[in-house]
Amino acid sequence: MASCVHDDDFSVPQINLEEPSVNVNTSIVSVKKMYRGYEPVKVETGPDSKEPMYIEAYVVSSDESGNYYKTLIVQDSPENPIAGVSISTDVTDLYTKYSPGRKIYFRVDGLYIGQYAGLPTLGIQNGNEIGRIGREDFESRIKRSLETFEIVPTVISVAEATNKDRLNTLIKFEDVQFPDGMAGVEHFGNLNNNYGVNRIVEDCNKNTVLLRTNGYADFKNLALPEGNGSLIAILSIFNSDFQVFIRDISDVQMTGERCD
Amino acid sequence: MDFTTYGIKAGFTYKLSGRHLFEANGTYYTDPPSLRNSFSNSRENNATVIGLTEEKTIQVDGSYIYRSPIVKLKLTGYYTLMQDASNISFFYADGISVQGADQVQTNGFIQEVLTDIDTKSLGAELGIQAQLTPTLKLKAAAAYGQNTYDNNPQLYIASNFRDKSIETFSYGYSYLKDYKVAGGPQQAYQMGFEYRDPEFWWFGVTANYFSNAYINVSPLARTKNFYLDSDGMPFTNYDPEIARALLKQEKFDDYILVNLVGGKSWKIRDYYVGFFASVNNILDKTYKTGGYEQGRNANFKTMSKDIQYDPRVFGPKYWYGYGTTYYMNFYIRF
Numbered sequence: 001m002a003s004c005v006h007d008d009d010f011s012v013p014q015i016n017l018e019e020p021s022v023n024v025n026t027s028i029v030s031v032k033k034m035y036r037g038y039e040p041v042k043v044e045t046g047p048d049s050k051e052p053m054y055i056e057a058y059v060v061s062s063d064e065s066g067n068y069y070k071t072l073i074v075q076d077s078p079e080n081p082i083a084g085v086s087i088s089t090d091v092t093d094l095y096t097k098y099s100p101g102r103k104i105y106f107r108v109d110g111l112y113i114g115q116y117a118g119l120p121t122l123g124i125q126n127g128n129e130i131g132r133i134g135r136e137d138f139e140s141r142i143k144r145s146l147e148t149f150e151i152v153p154t155v156i157s158v159a160e161a162t163n164k165d166r167l168n169t170l171i172k173f174e175d176v177q178f179p180d181g182m183a184g185v186e187h188f189g190n191l192n193n194n195y196g197v198n199r200i201v202e203d204c205n206k207n208t209v210l211l212r213t214n215g216y217a218d219f220k221n222l223a224l225p226e227g228n229g230s231l232i233a234i235l236s237i238f239n240s241d242f243q244v245f246i247r248d249i250s251d252v253q254m255t256g257e258r259c260d
Numbered sequence: 261m262d263f264t265t266y267g268i269k270a271g272f273t274y275k276l277s278g279r280h281l282f283e284a285n286g287t288y289y290t291d292p293p294s295l296r297n298s299f300s301n302s303r304e305n306n307a308t309v310i311g312l313t314e315e316k317t318i319q320v321d322g323s324y325i326y327r328s329p330i331v332k333l334k335l336t337g338y339y340t341l342m343q344d345a346s347n348i349s350f351f352y353a354d355g356i357s358v359q360g361a362d363q364v365q366t367n368g369f370i371q372e373v374l375t376d377i378d379t380k381s382l383g384a385e386l387g388i389q390a391q392l393t394p395t396l397k398l399k400a401a402a403a404y405g406q407n408t409y410d411n412n413p414q415l416y417i418a419s420n421f422r423d424k425s426i427e428t429f430s431y432g433y434s435y436l437k438d439y440k441v442a443g444g445p446q447q448a449y450q451m452g453f454e455y456r457d458p459e460f461w462w463f464g465v466t467a468n469y470f471s472n473a474y475i476n477v478s479p480l481a482r483t484k485n486f487y488l489d490s491d492g493m494p495f496t497n498y499d500p501e502i503a504r505a506l507l508k509q510e511k512f513d514d515y516i517l518v519n520l521v522g523g524k525s526w527k528i529r530d531y532y533v534g535f536f537a538s539v540n541n542i543l544d545k546t547y548k549t550g551g552y553e554q555g556r557n558a559n560f561k562t563m564s565k566d567i568q569y570d571p572r573v574f575g576p577k578y579w580y581g582y583g584t585t586y587y588m589n590f591y592i593r594f
Contacts, residue, residue, distance in 0.1 A: 005408045007511060009438040012503045013486050015494050097489055099496045139364065144493040 020143040022105040024056045028076040028083040031055060031113050032120050039128045040114030053109040059102045060084065060151055060170045060234055064095040065248040067217040070132060072098055073234055074106070075169045078149035084168030084234075088116065088123035089133040100247060103145035111141075118237040120167060153232045158207040162242050166235045171244070176203050177228040177258055188213040189220025198243065199224060201231060204259035210243040212236065219249040229254035263292035263314050281325040290314040297346045300371045300418045300428075307418060309346055310428065311375045316343040332389045338382065341410065345377040351555040353417075353480065355562035357488035360423025366490045371418040372555060374434060374479050379441050381407035395457060399466075401450040407443065409436040415483050431483035439509050442476035442550060460534075463522030471514035475576055476552035481507060486559050495560050506563050510576065515547035517581075532593040537586075544584045551578035 034041050045051040057074035058081075072094050075084035078101065087106070098104060111122050114130040123130035124137075133141070153172035156163075161171070177183060179202055189197045194215035202208045211233070213220055232251040233244035246252060267289025274282040293312055300307045321338040349372045358365040383405025390398045416430040440446065452466030486507070487498045520542055525534030556574040557563040566572050 005406055005438050005440070007440075007509065010507070010509065011435055011437070012500055012507050013435055013482060013484050014500070015487055015498065016484070017492075017494065020493075095496075097491060097493070097496060102496070139491065142491075144491060146493065148496075 017146060019146055020105060022054050022056075022143055023052070024054045024105065026053045026055055026108065028055055028057060028074070028085050031108055031122070032083055032085060035113045035115070035120070040112035040123075040125055040130050042125070043108045043111050043113055043122075045109065049109070051109065052107055054105050054107055057085075057104050057106055058149060058151060059098045059100055059104060060168075060247075061245075062095045062100050062247040063092065064099075065218045067214045067219075067245055067247065068094075069214065069216065073168050074104065075151075078103075079152040080154065081169045083165065084120075085113075086116070086119055086121045086168050087133070088121050088130055089135075089138045091133075091135050091138050097144060098142070099148070101148045101151050103147045103149060105143040105145065107141040117239050158201070158203040158209050159205075161209045161235060161244070164237075167237055169235060171233060171235050173201070173203070173209070173231045173233075175228060175256075175259070176201050176231050177254060178202075178224040178226075180260060183224050183258075184226035185223070187221055187223050189215050189217065191221055198241075201244075204228075210241055212238070212243040212245055214245075222249060225252060225254040226258070227254040228256045228258045261298065261308060261312070265290040265292055265314055279327055281323075281327070283323040283325065284321070286320045288316070288318050290316050293346050297348055300348060300373050301350075304420065307427070309348070309373055309375060310416065311414065312346060313344050315345045317341070318343075330391055332387075334385075334387045336385045338384075340381045341378065342380075343378045344375075345379070346373070346375045347377060348373050349479075349555065353558045354556055355485075355559035356417065356429075356480075357485055357490055357492055357559070358417075358421060358423075358426070358429045359492045360421060361425040363423040364490050364492075365422050368419050368421070372480050373416050373418060373428075375414050376411070377413040377436075378410040379407065380410040381405060381441070383407075383446075395455055397454045397456075399450070399452050399454070401448075403448045405446045407441040407446055409439050409441060412437050413479070415479055417480070431480070431485050433483065434479040435482045436477070436479060439477050439482075440472075440474040442474050442552070444473055444550065445470035446472040446474075460526065461522070461524035463520070465521075466519050468517045468519070469514065470517070470547075473512040473548070473550065475510040475512070476550070477507075477509050478553040478555045478558070480555050480558045481553070481563065488559065489561070498560055502564070503560055506560070506567065510551075510553075512548045512551075515545050515581075516543065517545060517547075518542045530594060533591070534593075535588060535590045537588040540585045540587070541582060542584060545581075546583065547581045549579045549581045551576050 031043055034043060045053060058078050060075055061068045061073035063069055070089055072087040075081035112125045112130060113122055116130050121130045124133055151170050153170040155172045158173055179200055196215050197213050198210040200208050201211050230253045233246050236243050236245055269287040271285035292314060298309055298312055300309055318341045321336055323334060323336040326333040352369050354367045356366060385403045387401045392398055412433040412435050415434040416428050418428045449469045450466055454464035456462040487494045489495050519540045521538040523536035525532055553576050554574045557566045566574055
């Protein structure tokens with residue numbers, strides 16, 4: 001009945017929530033197949049249908065470093081994904097809710113599937129292009145799962161970085177390096193402006209891929225590492241150029257011996 | 261609204277002898293909730309508090325009294341339970357997570373309605389007075405108490421929500437159990453003496469030590485709202501350890517107050533002329549008498565951000581005691 005209550009006896013609210021109940025009835029693969037090339041196509045279960053359509057997806061991008069901006073990249077599985085898609089929105093600071101590995105449910109009916117410079121993208125109709133989904137629309141469409149998974153990047157060779165099925169998914173190159181004359185000399189971005197910059201990444205057989213860095217990334221003034229090692233990145237494309245984006249500098253682990 | 265309340269009381273005194281007395285009392289009574297805690301926002305609507313009920317109080321105490329020509333002593337122990345109380349606070353909140361049918365709302369002027377509040381206080385008090393000589397009296401007192409929340413009350417908020425489909429939004433439990441109820445020091449000790457000279461002057465000094473005073477905590481910040489982001493899911497960076505540090509109840513510093521009082525009187529023919537003077541808090545100690553956490557930063561995100569500012573933008577509000585105060589009174593009695 002009576003006992004001493006100490007100053008640290010209080011308890012804090014413990015997370016006790018239920019998973020959102022969502023009827024997942026389509027997939028990233030199916031939505032991407034609706035696109036027939038050229039102008040964006042409306043996503044719906046049938047002509048003029050208002051039936052809700054949800055995909056289940058796993059976040060792979062992060063806008064925390066600034067390398068991504070107003071873009072959420074998701075793939076259909078935390079490991080060995082079959083497809084990924086880029087979601088174009090006006091929302092910023094996406095990482096505060098949708099950090100890498102977070103499982104989400106996303107309502108896609110009424111949106112448009114198309115390509116932005118060749119990259120499969122979900123958004124709204126903006127003439128013949130894909131436009132950004134407004135904040136309120138985006139927030140009413142996305143539901144966060146309680147679960148967060150570890151995204152296992154798919155290890156591929158630099159030569160395989162031209163497979164369009166891997167666009168918008170997390171990949172990993174092993175034993176790669178920045179070329180001689182660039183490594184340790186140049187930086188991820190330009191020191192004197194905020195333009196996006198492409199840097200060549202090569203493997204020991206001189207196959208190359210482009211590493212694209214946004215001019216507003218918080219690591220853009222860092223020097224390119226001199227060693228050889230691994231690079232985790234999201235595969236992307238700009239017209240005919242395949243390119244990769246890192247989420248932040250921890251995706252670059254090049255400290256080993258170079259192959260020259 | 262209709263409340264029928266009643267109370268019963270029982271007590272007895274046992275006199276072992278003229279010097280040793282024992283007393284015991286017990287009461288149980290119910291009270292209607294106050295008008296202020298019955299209507300959630302009487303300026304705007306006629307909404308009554310959901311789940312409003314009578315407040316119940318159970319109180320027992322026992323005392324031992326010792327009386328001799330020189331020493332008087334009283335030792336009391338008490339135990340009080342107050343149950344089913346309600347309380348309403350009004351404030352502007354940032355960082356609420358209200359999921360309407362069509363709209364999400366994250367800020368607004370709200371009425372925070374707390375119901376089913378149980379508090380418990382227990383403690384002991386001791387008072388001793390000793391007339392050492394006809395002119396010198398010593399006195400000492402101690403109060404050792406503990407006044408805590410005894411359960412996790414229910415909390416909902418009412419507001420003029422932007423989403424017209426909802427009038428109230430419930431957060432379930434406010435985890436207040438084992439927080440201290442604010443309301444002054446829960447421990448106090450006093451020592452003092454009084455000297456009365458046969459020449460009609462007197463003075464006394466008391467030293468008072470106060471401790472275990474606590475801030476009034478914000479109930480909304482102790483609900484699940486604390487970890488809910490605007491989409492009704494937890495903050496990705498919610499860390500119970502950091503939450504614990506943010507939600508720890510502030511304990512105010514102990515303080516000592518030394519007070520001096522004295523006076524003198526003269527009889528001039530049929531008149532009495534005199535003065536009386538006191539100096540309180542001679543040491544000019546600065547001390548907090550109370551305070552409350554502002555409800556504005558209602559969640560982990562807004563509070564974590566606010567705490568980085570020095571001083572905080574919406575930090576706790578405090579009340580302070582006076583520094584040294586002087587008081588003097590002259591009188592003529594006829």
